[in-house]
Amino acid sequence: MGTTLPLQMTVNGQATDSQVQPRLLLVHYLRDVVGLTGTHIGCDTSNCGACTCLVDGESVKSCTVLAVQAAGAEVTTIEGMSDDDGTLHPLQEGFWAQHGLQCGYCTPGMIMAAADLIERHGPEPISDADVRKGLEGNLCRCTGYENIVKAVQAAAESMAGAPA
Amino acid sequence: MSTISEAPAKHVGQSIRRKEDPRLITGRAQYVDDITVHGMLYMSIVRSTEAHANIVSIDSADALAMPGIKAVYTGEDLSDLLAPLPMAWAPPGVEVKVPERWPLARGKVCHVGDAVAMVVGEDKYGVVDAAHAVRVEYENLPVVVDVEEALQDKTIVHEALGTNKTHEWSMGGGDVDAAIAEADIVIERRIVNHRTAGASIEPRGVIAEFRGGDLTVWSSTQVPHLLRLFYAVQMGISEDHVRVIAPEVGGGFGSKLQVCAEETLAAWASRKLKRPIKWIETRSENLAVTHHGRDQVDYVRMAAKSDGTITAFHAKIIQDCGAYFGLLTPMIPELGAFVMTGCYKIANVKTDIVGVITNKYITDAIRGAGRPEMTHMIEVTIDQLAAELGMDPAEVRRKNFIPKDEFPYTTPYGITYDSGDYEKTFDRALEMLDLPALRAEQAELREQGILRGVGYSTYTEICGLAPSRAVGPKGFGLGIGLYESALVRVHPTGSVTVFTGASPHGQGHETGFAQIIADRLGVDPANVEVIHGDTATGPMGLGTYGSRSLAVGGVAAAHAAEKLALKCREIVAFNLEASVDDIEVGSGKFHLTGDPDQGMTLAEVAGCAYIDANAMPEGMELGLEQTLIYDPSNFVFPFGAHLCVVDVDAKTGKVEVKRWIAVDDCGPAINPMLINGQVHGGVAHGIGQALYEQIVYDDAGQLVTGTFMDYALPTASEVPSYELDRTETPSPSNSLGVKGIGEAGTIAATPAIVNAVIDALRHEGISYIDMPLTPLRVWQALQEARGDGDGPRDGEQGVELPDQGVSSAGSGPTKPEGGVA
Secondary structure, three states: OOOEEEEEEEEOOOEEEEEEEOOOHHHHHHHOOOOOOOOOOOOOEEEEEEEEEEEEEEEHHHHOEEHHHHHOOOOOOOHOOOOOOOOOOOOOOOOOOOOOOOOOOOHHHHHHHHHHHHHOOOOOOOOOHHHHHOOOOOOOOOOOOHHHHHHHHHHHHHHHHOOO | OOOOOOOOOOOOOOOOOOOOOOHHHHHOOOEEEHOOOOOHHHEEEEOOOOOOOOEEEEEEEEOOOOOOOOEEEEHHHHHOOOOOOOEEEOOOOOOOOOOOOOOOOOEEEEOOOOOEEEEEEOHHHHHHHHHHOOEEEEEOOOOOOHHHHOOOOOOOOOOOOOEEEEEEEEEEEEOOHHHHHOOOOOEEEEEEEEEEEOOOOOOEEEEEEEEEEEEEEOOOOHHHHHHHHHHHHHHHHOOOHHEOOEOOOOOOOOOOOOOOOOHHHHHHHHHHHHEEEEEEEHHHHHHOOOOEEEEEEEEEEEEOOOOOEEEEEEEEEEEEEEEOOOOHHHHHHHHHHHHOOEEOOEEEEEEOOOOOEHHHHHHHOOOOHHHHHHHHHHHHHHHHHHHHHHHHHHHHHHEEEHHHOOOOOOOOOOOOOOOOOOOHHHHHHHHHHHHHHHHHHHHHHHOOOOOOOOOOEEEEEEEOOOOHHHOOOOOOOOOOOEEEEEEEOOOOOOOOOEEEEEOOOOOOOOHHHHHHHHHHHHHOHHEEEEEEEEOOOOOOOOOOOOOOOOHHHHHHHHHHHHHHHHHHHHHHHHHHHOOOOHHOOOOOOEEOOOEEEEEOOHHHHHHHHHHOOHHOOOOOOOOOOEEEEEEEOOOOOOOOEEEEEEEOOOOOOOOOEEEEEEEEEEOOOHHHHHHHHHHHHHHHHHHHHHHOOOEEEEEOOOOOOOOOOOOOOOOOHHHEEEEEEOOOOOOOOOOOOOOOOHHHHHHHHHHHHHHHHHHHHHOOOOOOOOOOOOHHHHHHHHHHOOOOOOOOOOOOOOOOOOOOOOOOOOOOOOOOOOOOO
């Protein structure tokens, strides 16, 4: 396997510490080393966004980032979005309520990208066009995007109204 | 015996949230690549870089010397396989020449991506390195890529067949030639329905574990039972020792209705190496070697009277099968041919189909499978007819619709449409559009240089596959009947498990089926668990495709639950000392009619059936479960009208979809939310084909569109918000009255867009442009029509696409040399 490097990062609030191949992709680190398989792989060319997670709060396509590039970072994956008691994040709730998913494969990436989009957009209502533009980096083959847009808008509204 | 009572509709018809979603939105779902089996090895495939070549040598020495590599196998190593990859269609009386296809090439490759060798090793990165280190020497052979050129047999792909033409098949009724001779007007057109990809976001993947004589396979498949059957045939393992599991499946769209080389390879290697083997497809592999769809050249003729009455419709279809056959390849146009006349009453019709082999990857069923192509043909041709007659395309459609009082209606193809009211869906769609306002906008915008157009598409599709006698070996020629199974099991505590032979991959069966069962057994859908995709748990099943799950599998589950409900009523009647006819199922209870307090819950009934035999009628079988196989009496025929509004930018050729109006009829709704979701996705799939997506090979047979950077799936910005409505015309063919909705949007969509773009451009003298309507093609058509320009300057327009199918004036077909005789 050749040389390995020490790697430490925080994933969903938990410290991780491993020896990894320098070429190991972040998505494979999350899936195969940390064991969090909610982050998916759909294309290898950073077009589909199924592998999107948050690195230090910004959405990142983890199939085109080396794990070692995220050394020391705080990474959030879909598994880190709901509370320990099972309370869903408003985006998860929105996708469920609005039928924003069918096969579910793109969904974790969609939710992570939308989390970053809403964060950048701020508390004012987000338009249909802004959601569509903001999610251009995430492909879905099932939903025709209609209900994904509604889900993100519903979540944004819920998050804007929530106590800080 | 009392008859089965009709179930009260309580949960059916409601848009209840999906039971599947909690695991999917939290990252807890388990797709194939999320599964790890102890001791698992990884597989990578060495694929042909050439489109047509003899394999001179394969040198695996360097690969085998790499760390962690366990084995490299080639086609010769797999000589113990008992059968090549399957093709399941043998129509009586039609000769179909079937090219032999093995999981690893034997001596020769016939398309780019053909599997040449497999590498197995300990590390998922390591096997890819090793696959690159396998050296294959090729002796190149002439390549044939164009389907009409292939038909001339100057370059033959499979010498053993002696020709590229695999089969010819004709069907129809009436006298097309006589009707055309007598017609006031004849429209002729050459239509290219181009090659596309299914492009589920989860690529294919498989894990196979052969242990102690038993084979267990996890595969991202739509057909786990068919895969098990084939393992038995190909590897000589009896079915009772094979278990196939379709875990969470991340979309299929037909592309996973296949028995794949890699599924065999993983199982074979696991038996050989006594280790579990995992293979996960890359996106590049997915676009190269997961079957493609569409890809046919159609020559159509439509004859009519001057008042717009269509008297004949004829199509010659040249199907590009690719280099081999998949499971259903040569059957795809035939399936579409059954509905080639769409919603119209046409007395004289004929479909002539020819299947052709080329040096490209195989085509097979992709969402709609033959029906989008046929719907496209008739719907774009009818618009041209209207234009040449100077009539409103809406009026021509209305004039030819099969009237609602003529159902059930038997077409000249001998197919009986079950029910329909085409005018109603079409009128509703037009009402939502507000045509006068649209025409006014169109005129106004044209003054400002914006070309707006509206396009109509109506469809009826054949689905609910399928009545087994009609489609089986002695009927249409499929290798198996298309019945469906259900097992409904009430547990001693009163919770319910339903096993279905359907195998969903996003459609929402766990929710919809639970709604159906819940109403029949008087429980909440939350207490009904639907299990699918595991050959070890339920009876034989046929899988999910052809919009069949609800109309066949759902009806099977409903019937099984109704039989159980009758047994429950008999048990309750016995305990209440009442007549079974006086017991009905209500909310939470089987009770005396008119007295909901006098009754028993399902849990109490189950307690009798499993625990207290003395509470059961004398002689009644203990327990509470029912297995049932349902074989439908007919297909079902959903229908609808889709309208779209586009703006065309004359400067760039860019088409923007502004509005999408869809009025569909799939019978009574089980869960309207799920129906809408299917329509949304189906339409987006069709928009993708019409405007963006195309699998392109160059003249050497090299795949040009091998990643999502080149194969343009629509993003959220490229599709509109959809305006939907429904009508509900029940099917008389099944007790739920349901039809199907999974493919409807895709079937309806492409002609709506093409007709809208032509509506925007017709005043420029443009009558047709083949899909995909990329900016380049639309811009070129405009330049040609306006007579100003020689096409784009080098480097300005991005990827160069084949210049097929731009027809800027009139309707005559451009018939290249060597077209169908």
